[in-house]
Amino acid sequence: ASQVEKKEEKKEEPLVFEPITIDSLRQEKGFVKTARKQQKELDAIRKKQSKERMALQKTQNASIERLIKGKSKDEIKNDASIRKLIQEQNAQWSEMVERHKKEEWEMLKQQISDQQDILRKLMEAAQTAQMKQLESKHDREIKELNTKQAKISVETSKEVANDKTLKTKGEKDRRLREKKQNNIKRFMDEKKSATIKQGREKEKLKITHDKQLESLSHDLQKLIDVLKVEEEEYKIIQKFEFFA
């Protein structure tokens, strides 16, 4: 019996929740699986593009080599047909690179949007789990409070029954009524303050969760921004880029 008492007296450890972030969610199984699938998809498209690049290089090279064979550096510089061919090749190449980039950006955009759905669901699940944890802690606290109050009621009855100064049954009944009245007030106050404290804890967790959802959207937007900026910048880069 003493062991049970000890257990009851032991204070519950404070409940500390790990922050839920885009990076913590990315470690979760539900995400890792998708990320792996997406990486495979990306690798496949890059491999396909790389093959196409190599093939085009080969044909471009062959036709250039045919034209410049036996010519000196200066002759090459001033040869109109060579310059025309190089310009055509540059245009052809840049057209292909642009198509490849667009393909990749489209895929990355789709992937971020798929990730968004998964990350949101994972976050909601993680937050629901935290809230449940908090609620069950609250249930335990209320149960403990009830037990404690029931014990006090029993003790009060015993105390009055054993009080030698109370001579008659009438006196004892009156004292018991008084004490019970006092207990009821105290118990109600205790319950009320516990409920208020728990309400505050829940509210605080809810605010934390709302903030987490907000920063998840913010972090995802950042990923989308990078793609947008790259697309915009490529419009300029394209004009000054060539491959050799």
Place this chain on the structure above:
Amino acid sequence: RPLTPKPQPSPAKEAASDPTTCEIANNHNTVIEIKLENNPIGIQVAGGCDTLVNTGAVIVNILPGSIAEKDKRLQVFDQILEINSTKITQELTCELIQRAVKQVQSKVKMTIYRADPPEVESMEIELTKKPGKNLGIGFFTSNPRGMLVTDIVTGGIADLDGRIQKSDIVTHVNSEKVSNMSVEECSTLLKAIQGKVTFKILRAKPKKRSS
């Protein structure tokens, strides 16, 4: 009795320089701010713990016609110490640095360190162009320092050799200076070369610094 003269308010040591207009000082941290109005800033940045430039983030290209070019203050090889309250630490990966640089927003605030002379590593790399094979390098040509390597094509000569890297700046091709050459000139020069090609390159090598 003469009144003791009230101490004059000490004149501001130096008017805090306005980040929207102040010039970037050599060998000092300078905070600058540029209005973007949701347009890309137009700088390309090398760096990240998973790249060869692993001691800091450095501007390697300023796109012609971009906001950064019109602002005129940033230069190639300027080091970025902080951007929009993201401190560029040694632990940041290339991806995280790019994420910090490429943000859509109304303005950007950066802490810049311009080393004078620029902190770069220079080297010569010789590659051999075999018939039917390409170097497999993408170059950006409108860079005042030279041609910026924008891409290394998988399976190409440069890729297999491994020494030339993305974000390197080629200043000379077979001793010929290539800065300020047009796309046409550069591509004719490189496509016409058979056999040995010597590239003189600059690679950003910033000292470790913090804002």
